[in-house]
Amino acid sequence: MTVLEVRGISKSFDGVQAVRDVSFAVNRGEILGFLGPNGAGKTTTIRMIIGIIQPDRGEIQFTLDGGSGEVDKERIGYLPEERGLYADAKVLDTLVYLAGLKGLSRSEARRRALSWLERFDLAEWARRKIEQLSKGMQQKIQFIAAVIHRPDLLVLDEPFSGLDPVNQDLFKEIIRELKDEGVAILLSSHQMNRVEELCDRIFLIHCGRRVLYGDLSEIKEAHGEHIVRLRYAGDASFLRTNQRIKNLRISGDWATFVLAKGVEPDAFIRNIPRELVIREIAVERPPLHDIFVAVVKGGENGTP
Amino acid sequence: MALRETKTKLGKVVAWEFRRAVMNKGFVIMTVLLPALIGLVILIYGLAEGRGASSVPSESLPPFLIAVFLALILFVGAFISGVIVFYGVLKEKASRVVELVLSSVSAKDMMAGKIIGLGLAGLIQAIVWAVLAYFAARRFLPITLAGLSPMQLVTYPLYFVFGYLLVATLYATAASTMKDVHSGGVQGMVGLIVYLPMVFLKILVEHPELPWVRAAGFFPPFTPSVMMIRMAVTEVAWWEVALSLALLAGTVFLLTRFAAKVFEVGILMYGKSATLREIWRWGLRSSRG
Numbered sequence: 402m403t404v405l406e407v408r409g410i411s412k413s414f415d416g417v418q419a420v421r422d423v424s425f426a427v428n429r430g431e432i433l434g435f436l437g438p439n440g441a442g443k444t445t446t447i448r449m450i451i452g453i454i455q456p457d458r459g460e461i462q463f464t465l466d467g468g469s470g471e472v473d474k475e476r477i478g479y480l481p482e483e484r485g486l487y488a489d490a491k492v493l494d495t496l497v498y499l500a501g502l503k504g505l506s507r508s509e510a511r512r513r514a515l516s517w518l519e520r521f522d523l524a525e526w527a528r529r530k531i532e533q534l535s536k537g538m539q540q541k542i543q544f545i546a547a548v549i550h551r552p553d554l555l556v557l558d559e560p561f562s563g564l565d566p567v568n569q570d571l572f573k574e575i576i577r578e579l580k581d582e583g584v585a586i587l588l589s590s591h592q593m594n595r596v597e598e599l600c601d602r603i604f605l606i607h608c609g610r611r612v613l614y615g616d617l618s619e620i621k622e623a624h625g626e627h628i629v630r631l632r633y634a635g636d637a638s639f640l641r642t643n644q645r646i647k648n649l650r651i652s653g654d655w656a657t658f659v660l661a662k663g664v665e666p667d668a669f670i671r672n673i674p675r676e677l678v679i680r681e682i683a684v685e686r687p688p689l690h691d692i693f694v695a696v697v698k699g700g701e702n703g704t705p
Numbered sequence: 706m707a708l709r710e711t712k713t714k715l716g717k718v719v720a721w722e723f724r725r726a727v728m729n730k731g732f733v734i735m736t737v738l739l740p741a742l743i744g745l746v747i748l749i750y751g752l753a754e755g756r757g758a759s760s761v762p763s764e765s766l767p768p769f770l771i772a773v774f775l776a777l778i779l780f781v782g783a784f785i786s787g788v789i790v791f792y793g794v795l796k797e798k799a800s801r802v803v804e805l806v807l808s809s810v811s812a813k814d815m816m817a818g819k820i821i822g823l824g825l826a827g828l829i830q831a832i833v834w835a836v837l838a839y840f841a842a843r844r845f846l847p848i849t850l851a852g853l854s855p856m857q858l859v860t861y862p863l864y865f866v867f868g869y870l871l872v873a874t875l876y877a878t879a880a881s882t883m884k885d886v887h888s889g890g891v892q893g894m895v896g897l898i899v900y901l902p903m904v905f906l907k908i909l910v911e912h913p914e915l916p917w918v919r920a921a922g923f924f925p926p927f928t929p930s931v932m933m934i935r936m937a938v939t940e941v942a943w944w945e946v947a948l949s950l951a952l953l954a955g956t957v958f959l960l961t962r963f964a965a966k967v968f969e970v971g972i973l974m975y976g977k978s979a980t981l982r983e984i985w986r987w988g989l990r991s992s993r994g
Contacts (some may be wrong), residue, residue: 453807453973479808483975485801490725498721502714502809546805 402429403464404554404585405450410459412445419445421609422459427554427585432576434600434617435589438697442609443589444482447556450587451479465553475504478552480543482559482589488532492518495531496545503550510549517545521571537564544572548579555579556587561595573599593690603689607697621686624695627660629669632681639677645669654680714810718818719825726789726826736830740837747841771852772937773910774842778835779865780903780930786827787872787896790820794880794972803972812969816881817961820873827869857936860946867953868929871960872899878964881971882979890978902930913939922949925956963988 405427412420420442427433437443448454450461452472463472487495493514500510518524521541526534534542540563547555557576561569576599580586590596596603603620605613613620629646632654640649640656646669649658660669666684673679726732794816797803806815839850879892902909902921909918913935922931928949935941967988971979979987 448804448973451808453804453812474809477808479805481801481804481808483801483804485797485803485805487725487797487802488800489729498717499805499809501717502806543805 403427404429405587406460406462406464407446407450408460408462410446410449410456410461412442412449412454412456419609420449420456420606423606423609423611424459425604425611425614427587429553429585430580430583431601432580432586432588432599434596434603435587435606436591436593436596436603436613436693437606441606443606444558446606447479447558447587447589450554450556451477463554475550476553478503478547478550478555480547480555480557480560482562484540484543486531486539486542489530491528491530492523492534492542493527496542496549499546500549503552505550513549514545517549520575521545537568540564541568544575548575551582552584554585554587556589558589559591560588561590561592569595593688593693597689605693605696612696613692617689620692621689624687624692626662626687627664627666628685628687629656629658629660629666630681630683630685631656631658631679634678634680636676639674715814715818715821718810718814719822722793722819722822723825724822726823727829732826732830736833740833743841744837747844751844769852769938770846771839771842771850772857773934774838775835775853775857775861776930776933776937778838779831779861780868780933782827782831782834783865783869783929784872784896784900786823786830786869787876787899789827790823790873791876791880791893791896792886793819793823794877795883795886798881798883798972798975799885807973812972813965815972816877816965816968820870820877824866824869824873828865831865854936856943856946860936860950861933863950864929864933864953867950867957868899870957871926871929871953872896874957874960874964875899878967878971878984881968882974882984884976884978888978891981892978899926899929902927902934906934909934910938919945923952925953928953966990 403426407426408424409422410420410424411418411422423442423446425433435443435447445454449456450472452474461472462469463476465473465476490498493511496514496517497507497510500514501507505513515524515527518527521544523538523541526538531539531542540560544560547557560572560576564572573595576586576588588596588600597617600617602615603613603617604611613624633656634654637651637656640646640651640658645661645664646658647661649656651657660666670679670682670684727736803815810818875898876896879895883890883892908915909931912918918931918935921927922935922945932941932946932949936946967984970987971984
């Protein structure tokens with residue numbers, strides 16, 4: 402079920418077009434990876450979804466309980482990339498206030514805030530002032546503020562930046578839980594490995610335009626050539642002279658290369674001659690990182 | 706969104722801003738500790754002197770003095786609260802809390818909440834100081850509240866409220882378009898135009914009937930200070946009071962609409978201060994649907 406549908410939105414500032422005719426949807430219980438190089442129009446798009454700025458053209462539709470309409474600020478949660486809290490206010494007060502703006506009663510907000518603080522191991526900080534917290538702790542507080550009202554649409558902008566690996570895992574775990582509870586999640590991140598771990602589908606924006614959109618595995622299928630890592634013994638001249646592979650690198654007894662387009666791994670492996678002994682072999686799709694770089698640098702324009 | 710919902714949200718923002726303002730150390734010192742200390746000193750001084758009234762001859766004291774004092778306290782109180790709004794907005798912009806809050810409330814409510822919340826705190830402060838000043842002055846001067854006319858009692862609070870709204874809105878708008886506290890420029894000065902008449906306080910008190918002084922009373926930024934002082938020292942026709950208040954209220958109304966649109970754009974712009982031309986364009990662009 403689609404929770405958020407964005408149809409052909411455009412926005413320009415002082416004659417500079419930041420977003421051009423962008424469309425996508427986020428469904429219940431899925432995580433859509435929202436990718437793009439710096440300055441591609443990500444923040445502008447997110448601000449339009451949140452309702453902080455209005456698109457010049459196009460439509461943003463929010464569907465809940467069968468009814469559709471404008472974005473309801475009480476049903477969305479937002480962790481902005483620009484992080485900040487009221488430095489002079491206390492942790493618990495801040496959370497109760499922000500949850501109150503999302504429509505929670507004071508007592509309910511308190512109860513949930515305390516249980517989230519517990520979960521993030523910050524319970525004893527509840528009565529401290531925000532300015533006494535470390536950056537990572539403040540990030541947790543903001544994360545709590547984004548999810549405390551159990552939003553139907555959660556927008557996370559670079560949630561992992563600045564967190565240590567342990568806390569990255571904790572965030573990841575909670576994001577997965579929310580997804581399983583049916584929250585539609587839009588996750589913007591430059592950390593491609595995190596995106597690969599979490600996202601079902603991705604959306605890549607470049608120069609304000611959509612350049613990739615769809616199932617992560619399908620995109621990898623469509624864009625990825627196969628990467629082969631091979632530990633071998635014997636004669637490697639088969640590889641050195643092979644026209645069906647490229648980017649061959651040999652170091653020690655490891656050979657790494659890319660299969661040319663249209664070359665199937667199975668056929669390739671069956672053709673390896675006896676003189677080349679396979680000790681270990683792995684055939685992989687390239688990481689999302691490589692696809693991202695290739696698409697952004699190559700100015701590719703294919704939209705599935 | 707339903708109107709009621711907007712109203713309760715604005716109420717929550719107001720309550721939050723008010724609470725943070727009065728919990729602030731500076732506010733507690735200025736509004737509770739310092740006045741209490743001064744009050745104590747006056748009390749002890751009075752006990753030591755005996756309960757008798759002061760020996761200052763009453764003829765030497767102009768009867769309008771209390772009204773001038775009141776006007777000054779109200780005006781300066783409103784002005785200082787406006788400056789506090791200025792720093793509040795700048796601080797929030799610098800701390801980047803803005804984007805998070807805007808995912809829950811509109812920029813308009815955010816700005817209005819800050820202005821109203823801090824205004825209430827400022828009002829408390831002004832009342833405390835006015836009461837304290839009254840009792841302090843009474844120890845040494847034969848001052849009574851009878852020096853105030855009913856017209857003053859009704860209109861001074863109005864001048865205070867609209868004067869504050871004018872300064873605070875100017876400062877909130879200015880702050881929203883500034884890069885940081887240090888970027889200075891014309892924005893930091895904008896509220897001072899309201900303060901300008903105070904430079905000519907002596908002329909205001911001594912020659913309240915000069916044509917250009919009377920005219921200045923109808924120029925909305927000057928209205929609160931000029932009219933309150935004039936009313937303190939001379940008879941002012943009721944139509945002058947009514948007209949000046951109407952002009953002031955109308956200006957505040959138009960300014961808040963203009964300011965809300967500027968604020969909406971400015972508060973999310975980081976890295977540079979807006980030029981006056983940009984501010985003008987933002988403020989006049991048509992309201993969004």
